[in-house]
Amino acid sequence: MNNTNWNLDDIVKLDDFETLYKITEKQILDYANIFEKLNPNMTEQEFVDYTKFHEEVVENLHKLGSRPALMEAADQKDSLALKLKNQVKDLEIKFSEAVQPISLWLKGKEVQGKEVLDDDNAKRLFASTPDLEYVYNYSRMMGKYSLDEKSENIMTAKDANGVRVITDLRDMIETEFEYDFKPEGGERKIIKNNAEISSYAYSTNPAERKAAFEARFEQYEKNIDKFFVAYQAVVRDWNYEAKARGFESSIAVRNVANHVDDNSISTLIEVCSNNIGIFQDYFKFKAKEMGLQKLTRFDLYAPLGEVNEEYDYEKAIKLVDESFRGFSNAFADNAQKIIQENHIDSHPTDTKRGGAFCMTVTPVITPYVLLNYTGKMRDVSTLAHELGHGVHSLYANKNSISTQHATLPLAETASTLGEMILFEKILSETKDANTKKQLLSDKLADSYATVCRQNFIVKFEIAAHEAIQKGIEESELSQMWLDNIKEQFGDSVEVDGMFRYEWAYIPHIIHTPFYCYAYNFGELLSMALFAKYKQEGESFVPKIEAILAAGGSQDPKQVLANVGIDMGSADFWQGSFELIKAWQKELETL
């Protein structure tokens, strides 16, 4: 099997695009009539009819939106794609205007000329559509945190003219940075872009790695007072709004939006912190491998070597299929469905967008996968990851379009699982000790970056939000960061004092506070499930399948509880670290 281009006609044929557009346009006009009929005392059947109509319109819009979006992803110069995309955008605006009053009404808000939907009737009506009940209740619960219309407008304006301007200014300062790169014994040069300076962290030359960090932190140090003013403003604004909306803590704003409870997140952070020793052991091992007494923070991402094996596409597909089949035939069959129906766009071209993704259009349409396959080991992992997303969607295709997608905490379950199954298969089949060492070392370095580092960023944010509200100086905040990373590395890594300025460099803490735990949460959750599968064997497979099939139709905590897992329990999270620990142990024996 060579390069494949996906067949997008399964979404809607280009010849039928206009007709579908017209139908949907007319349906959107019908919302006005439907809105008339909505009232708290309507029958369950009337409500079910409304949801069916609404879901159908959403499906049509998804088809209309995804056809040009996927055309464009595969060929960014496709002018027809751009034309259709703009056309659909108009329709989407009309749609959100038409739906707006209905969704406000469903949330229990005052809407002109309407009797408010009270809690009892909301409960009665939502229960009539079991698949959508959670989604409706959730959005009604979210409504609890919204303010009256006038205050909401002020909030929007305040964000646009206030805090967003501050973060823009901060980014402008950063973009103007010129990094003075002076590696000892090497050539001095001025580097203007962030990606280039970052790439030196992976250099094989220790002097270059060190020089890259020095050049970076020199800029942040010079501007640290400005970065501090910006961060302080973001934190104050975030907490002002959190209080105004009635959230219980700074992080609760993020947790509620992420469909997770505060307790599960604090357990997660605690368990991550308790397991820091695994990564410290890895860094000690790495120092030995590099012939160093001790690793410095500059050497953290230094390469130990490279896995050079190439995988042609056909071989990769076969490998992924075999590993999936070792887990479950249904899992592998779902992936095959995507392959057989020609829903993968496999190889890069000059006009194709980069990266990889999986897109689900509607429950009845098999998902689409975009890759930029070049035959590297990493590409095979990506194939398993994206097919995993597609498999997840297919397991959940009995749900409606609004609940097929898993909620954020569970969204990476099948994708990470797919990668994990593949990784373990490749590892078990690799005989060469050096390649094995490479594979494991890369895996541990990746786990450190997605699991541990993110965890400590969030820990810092929690402390920083508290301290800034009480009043704190820049030097104290920078010290807090330095203490945080020293706790993280213990005696395994030497941390230079210049890393005190590192907090100013992390974009997430300023643009999307508390976002970082989403990375370790999703990853660890899937790993913990995989660990349970390894422990319990085949009997655990149907439980994972049940989790996947639930999609986003229930609270993630409930989805896990259905198969006997408590997301708030430290034991559950610990499982994922046992897995990482086993990799680290194996690495040490090589």
Ligand SMILES: [Zn+2]
């Ligand atoms: Zn993913």
